[in-house]
Amino acid sequence: MPELPEVETVVRDLQKKVVGATITDMWTDWPKAIKDPRSQSKTTVSRTAVAYAAEQLKGKKILSVSRRGKNIVFTLSHGHLLLIHQKMTGHLLVGQWRIKEGRVFGLSPKAVVEDSYNHHVHFILSLNDGRQLGLSDVRKFAKILFGPAGDIETLPELTGLGPDALDPTLTDAVLSARLQAQRRPIKQVLMDPSVVAGIGNIYADDILWKARIHPLVSARSLTEGEIRKIHQSMREVLTLAVELRGTSTSDFRDTDGLEGNYTGHRAVYQRTGEPCPRCQTPIKRIVIAGRSAHLCPHCQKAPRGLLARTTSR
DNA sequence: CTATAAACCTGCTGGC
C-alpha cells in the first residue's frame, strides 16, 4: 500500500516523465472513481463528473506534479488540478495499453506487460507523445478529483490534512502539540492523516520500533524526549524509504511497474516471529483498533498496566 | 474529544 515514500517515488518519477506533456484523451471503465469536487455529497457520484473530466482534461498541459500526504496533485494548464489518491492497491504507471473487449492489456514497459494487475487498469490519460498514464487498482478504492484549482484546494481531502511527515518546517514543538492533544495509542495517532500526513501501517511500525516506543502508549503520555525521538525516527525511516523507492511487501509498484527496495530493510513490519534486528527477540504482532501492529517486545516496553493484546498470524 | 461501524472493492484464506 502506498504511503509517503511510495507516493513520493511515484511523484518524482512523474516529474521526470510527464511534466510538459499535454493530455490528449481520457478513458475509464470505472466512472465511480472520479468524484465531482462541486458535489456536496461524498457518496453520490455526479453523472456529469466523468463527462466533464473527459472533456476538460483534453488539451490540458501538465505543468507540475506534487505530493500532499498520500495525494498526488497534478497542476494543469488553465488553472485546473487533478488529484489522485491511490489508497491501498492503486498504481500509477507510465506505459502503453491496448483495450480489447473491455479488458486492458499492457504493451509497455516490460514490467507492466508482465504484471497480473494489468487487467485492473481502470483509468488512462493519453499524452501527446504517445505514452499513457494508467491507474490500475485491484480493490477500486482509489479516488480521482478534477476541477478548477479553487474547487480542489478547498476540499477536505486537502484542507483536512495535518503537516506532512517530512515537512522541513515541522518542528518538534508543533508535532508535540499535535500528538499530545490525542489520548489514543500513538500508533493510531501517527496513522491519522489529520494529525500528520503520509504515514501508514508499514512506516508507523518501523518508526516506533526505531524510537523504541510501544505502539499502544497513549500519545498524550509521551514525554518531550520521546516525541523528539519519534520525530527523528520518522525523518530517518521515511527518508531512507524514499531513497530506496518504497516498500513492496504488498503490491506497490513504481511508474515502471518495478518494486521498491525498502522491503528488505524493514525492521518489524510484517516480520512476525523473525528476530528483532537490534536484540534478536522474536517480533510480535498485536492488533490496535482493528489494524495489525508489529513490535519488538524487548525494545518497546508496554505501557504500565497494559495487557498486551496478542493474536497469531 | 473518543470509539465504533459502515461503506467502498475484490483477491485470497479458512472452514467444511
Place this chain on the structure above:
DNA sequence: TGCCAGCAGGTTTATA
C-alpha cells in the same frame, strides 16, 4: 477438490 463466508485495508462519513 470446490464452494462460500469472511477478511484486509486507507479514508471518510455517520452515529453514539
